Amino acid sequence: MNQTKINIVSLGCSKNLVDTELLMKQLDANQFQVSCDEDSSDARTIIINTCGFIGDAKEESIDMILQYADAKKAGVIDTLFVMGCLSERYRDDLAVEIPEVDKFFGKFEWKSIVKELNKEYKPDFSNMRMITTPKHFAYLKISEGCNRSCSYCAIPIITGKHISRPIEEIVEEAKNLAATGVKEFLVIAQDLSYYGHDLYGKSMLADLVEKLSELEGLEWIKLHYAYPTQFPYDILKVMRENPKVCRYLDIALQHSSDHMLSLMRRGINRERTVELINHIREEVPGITLRTTMLVGHPGETEADMEDLKDFVKEMKFERLGVFPYSDEDDTYAAINYEDNIPLELKESRKEEIMLLQQGISYDVNEKRVGEELKIVIDRKEGDYYYGRTEFDSYEVDPEVLIPVDGNQLNIGEFYTVKINDFEDYDLFAEII
Template sequence: MKRKTIDIITLGCSKNLVDSEQLMRQLKGSGFDVTHDSETPKGDIAVINTCGFIGDAKEESINMILEFAQAKEQGSLKKLFVMGCLSERYLKELATEIPQVDKFYGKFNWKELLHDLGKAYHEEYNIERTLTTPKHYAYLKISEGCDRKCSYCAIPIITGRHISLPIEKILEEVRFLISQGVKEFQIIAQELTYYGVDLYKKQMIAELIERIADEPGVEWIRLHYAYPAHFPTDLLRVMRERSNVCKYLDIALQHISDNMLTQMNRHVTKEETYHLIEQFRKEVPGIHLRTTLMVGHPGESDEDFEELKEFVRLARFDRMGAFAYSEEEGTYSAENYEDSIPYEVKQARLDELMNIQQGISSELSALKIGQKMKVIIDRIEGDYYIGRSEFDSPEVDPEVLIKCSEGILSTGKFYEVQIVDSDDFDLYAKIL
């Protein structure tokens, strides 16, 4: 049994997770048993799907490879394979440094792994995946790569040019996922708003989302990783008109000072950013905005950081993450700027920014007390059912907690609730 079991370990983002799920379906179709992110690996073979985005992620990936390499040396593992973004970027170096790995693959040639295991790629499963998420939601990847050239970002180096999947192929996958019980779709891409430019010679994200929304069985659609420059405003109409398109947008803004936006090669200004946020909230009343900001990029002055803090206070994002600049070799920043801001300063700025946001999040959560919401139940934890509203994406956003004593609820089902309490992030509710 052990010889027919393969352990898949996925690191990094949800786009990597989709790749792992596709590989798992192929392996199962070839007769293997497959585990995912198992705390105690069970097989003779392990596949690590790595992340290579920033320093911390690269370190996590390397540590995971070394841990499994040690298991192989000790005899508890026969074969070790590595794929994903880290090995796409550093394939030759890794093969030299960690010879215990039987073979490194990049991000896009994982089909070769099947051949190396003596199996063929099953074309009939090309849209199928073995879901690692709860069966009621799935991530839906609509493109690969990115044509943006942000100064700090290694993603275009790793993934290459933007390549959109055809609309019909995406819809085929949606229908398959619905047949598996999926009701909620997290739409993901390196850059969502560029969708279609390569295939259809224009931005097609609004039409794609309309087409997905028309599929029977699609209850919620949530949009991730938009870009502010040349934002396709027709998408706001779709969000406003379609009840199954969540009033939620994940748009990474990174900074607000014109000085930093220029140095970051963001192709947007402070004035345009404020106008865009205003437009979002005017055209889609009740929209919840998630953003990501960066501190410590080369050239960020105290004045730039003060502007950023003021931006967070004024914009009052519903969801916000932030990270400190990490120099990535091969990027514009690494080759043209000096990483001169000390780590301690970056960390202090990061802490200060997140403290401001924590207060805002707490205030915004408290304003929801008394409101009625539709939530989907993800799981049970201790004395609570854990659910989410349309404004909450899995794993990154707040959750809605309902006491188990409220009654018997079913995972993957929707319920009407009333919010009765809140803390800094999560909400507490009762069933109506």
């Protein structure tokens, strides 16, 4: 077993993964052998980057901490650190409950881990990362925190107010990544719509994306997690006219009924939501919209569910996910509402929406048959290469499958394919 080897277990969202990659670069610069999520690692030091967003994610984080706490008691590892969102919120309680952890660090204290390991934080590497995704793409986090006051969300409690990163800093990071072979940036934030307001007094998302698109070697830019209120309409022109900006937008809507949008404190109503979606589709023909819905929020009635089902059928989102509500400590909903909808009913409502979406996805894919599309190859597995179009993001969206037989394709390279078959979610294609 190796005393200089460190394995980081990264849980939760892609924003968390960026923090992991920043820490990995600092550890690497300090001569540690560092890995991420390596099951067979012989590292004597384990760092767990936790998630604290919703119930299932918190449970996964706690289970992982307990697993490595047992490993430490058994002498398999020597040092166990915990960082991230769960640690930010509950470190005092966790320290009492799981004393095997050597130290807990908050979400923004990961730099202190370097010092705890008797090394120095290296400013020259502050804007550099060790990529854990396939080397041809990377997540690019452009802000922290959130200024919204959605009833159910603990993110502002965990991360604080929205803080935009300066454009120059983001572009520098992206330039470093592009120089290593990154060809696709998945631009992420808790709230893309607010980017720039705190630093520049207005939305600067469109300006940032334009500057990113100028980087040499870059092929695709995808945008994730826009907010419908204060939506930056000027980004639509960029998406329509700039060939490097994918016709893809992840915009979380959460619900459709005015009753629920009010209870959720979303700052928008059904009519304005429909107007926004229609406007986006008119401005960017052929765009793929990904959204998420939240069911089972306190106060949700059967009438609200019927409204949501009608909305999903009417808007026909190309990509859609559903989450059941969970009561989160100190949120507006947890303090002011009673979580009186049974979990079984929440799950049933989730399945209702996903069944509708399955049919919509089938229709979307059927219309793709015969089209010629540009794809990037992410991996080779079994009898197929797996790729994505500009309309698909990594891990959360459908894939394009190309038979291995008769093809010699390179991971990370772009190809033109013709879609020749489909399933509910995935497409099948042949190389042109």
